[in-house]
Amino acid sequence: MNRLHALQAHGCVTLGADHSGWRLRAEATVGVLVLDRLRLVIEPKFAIPGGRLMSWLGYALDAPRPLRSPSRRWATRPDGYADLVVTALLEQCEHLVHEGLRRDYVRRETVELVLRGRLDVAAQATRRYGQLDRLHIRAFDRETDVWDNRVLGTALRAALRLTTHPGLARDLHGAAEAFPAAASPSAALHALDRIRYTRLNARYRAAHTWARLILRGGGVSDLLTDQGIAADGLLLRMPALWEAVVRRLMSEVAVRRGGRVLPGNGGAGITVRGDLGNPSAFRPDVLCEIPGRNDSARSLLPVDAKYKRYDRHGISAADVHQLLTYGAGYSSCTKASAAIAHPQPGGRAHRLLEVNSPRGKLATLHVIGIDTDAQPEQAVAWIGDALF
Incomplete structure (x- = not known):
C-alpha cells in the first residue's frame, strides 16, 4: 500500500476504498506495476504497435537511432511496455558491441x-x-572498464529482473557479459548524470537514454523522469509523453516556416491577478511564432496537446474555453486562433471550429488529429500545410 500511496502522491494513480477492498484508477498512466502478490498491466486507451510506439517514444526523447537495420524485434507480449524499453536497450548495446566498445x-x-x-x-x-x-x-x-560501459552493464543486469520473456532474458544475459558493471545502480545513475558527450562517446547517447530509464524504474512523471519511487515495474504518463511529441513536432514545423517556438517559462503567460491567494497563469503547451508575408508581421499560434480520443467525440467545453483564452491572449482581435493536437491512430484529420458571439466571430480553433500509426517525421509537413 505504501507504493500505491506514493504513486497517488505523484499523480500516477488514484486510490479509493470501498466495502470489498481498494479501487485503483490509472487515469492516463499506462505500463506494468509489480506489487507484492500481483502484476498489473495497465493498457492505454488505444493500442499503438510496439515498433511504432518506440518510434514515437524515441522522437519525444530526441534519442538518436543509429541502427542501420530498419527491422526491430520489439516484444509485444502481455508483459507490457517494460519489455519494449528493455528491447530498445538491448538492441543499442548489441550495436555497440558489434562496432566495438569504447576503450x-x-x-x-x-x-x-x-x-x-x-x-x-x-x-x-x-x-x-x-x-x-x-x-x-x-x-x-x-x-573497456570505463563509465560509458559500466552504466550499460548495470542497466542490462537490472533489465533481467524486469522481463519475463525467456528469449529476451537469454539475449540480455549474453549482452551483459560484454559490459563491465558498476558497484551499484545508484553509482551508475550518478555517473549518467555526470557523463558529457564528445565525438568519442556520442554513439552511446541513445543506449544511455534507455539505460537511465531502466535504472530509475518505478513511478514515472514528467516524461519518464523518476520522482523517487522504487518499483519493479515501468509506468508511462501518456499526457506528458504526448506533450513532448507535440512540442517537438511544432518546433520543427515552426523552423521550416522560418519561425520558432517561444519558451514557456518566460513572461509570455496569461496571468490573473487580484483574486484571493497567489496569481494564476495560463500557458499553452507550445507557443509558435510564425512570420507573415512581410518580415514585420509575425503571428503567435498557441497549441495545446491533449491525450484524448477527439476523433470519436467532440471537443469538451472546458477545452474550448481554454483554447479561446489562448486565442484571445496571443492573437489579434480580428484573427484570434489556437490549435489542439490529439493522437488519432489509423489516419490524420483536421477540422475547424468557429466560436461566434452576438457581435461576430471570436476565434477559429484548429483540431489536429495526428496519425500515430505513421512515422513522426511524416506529420511535420502535413501539420505545416494544415495550420499555415
Whole structure:
C-alpha cells in the first residue's frame, strides 16, 4: 500500500476504498506495476504497435537511432511496455558491441614479474622489503572498464529482473557479459548524470537514454523522469509523453516556416491577478511564432496537446474555453486562433471550429488529429500545410 500511496502522491494513480477492498484508477498512466502478490498491466486507451510506439517514444526523447537495420524485434507480449524499453536497450548495446566498445586508459596497480609502467617504490619497500622477485607497478592500460560501459552493464543486469520473456532474458544475459558493471545502480545513475558527450562517446547517447530509464524504474512523471519511487515495474504518463511529441513536432514545423517556438517559462503567460491567494497563469503547451508575408508581421499560434480520443467525440467545453483564452491572449482581435493536437491512430484529420458571439466571430480553433500509426517525421509537413 505504501507504493500505491506514493504513486497517488505523484499523480500516477488514484486510490479509493470501498466495502470489498481498494479501487485503483490509472487515469492516463499506462505500463506494468509489480506489487507484492500481483502484476498489473495497465493498457492505454488505444493500442499503438510496439515498433511504432518506440518510434514515437524515441522522437519525444530526441534519442538518436543509429541502427542501420530498419527491422526491430520489439516484444509485444502481455508483459507490457517494460519489455519494449528493455528491447530498445538491448538492441543499442548489441550495436555497440558489434562496432566495438569504447576503450580508455585506466590506471591499474598490480604485481608483475617484469617492470611495465612505473615502479611503486613505496609499495615495493613496505610490502616486498626491497626484494625484486615481484614488482609493484602502476600502469595505464586501454580497457573497456570505463563509465560509458559500466552504466550499460548495470542497466542490462537490472533489465533481467524486469522481463519475463525467456528469449529476451537469454539475449540480455549474453549482452551483459560484454559490459563491465558498476558497484551499484545508484553509482551508475550518478555517473549518467555526470557523463558529457564528445565525438568519442556520442554513439552511446541513445543506449544511455534507455539505460537511465531502466535504472530509475518505478513511478514515472514528467516524461519518464523518476520522482523517487522504487518499483519493479515501468509506468508511462501518456499526457506528458504526448506533450513532448507535440512540442517537438511544432518546433520543427515552426523552423521550416522560418519561425520558432517561444519558451514557456518566460513572461509570455496569461496571468490573473487580484483574486484571493497567489496569481494564476495560463500557458499553452507550445507557443509558435510564425512570420507573415512581410518580415514585420509575425503571428503567435498557441497549441495545446491533449491525450484524448477527439476523433470519436467532440471537443469538451472546458477545452474550448481554454483554447479561446489562448486565442484571445496571443492573437489579434480580428484573427484570434489556437490549435489542439490529439493522437488519432489509423489516419490524420483536421477540422475547424468557429466560436461566434452576438457581435461576430471570436476565434477559429484548429483540431489536429495526428496519425500515430505513421512515422513522426511524416506529420511535420502535413501539420505545416494544415495550420499555415
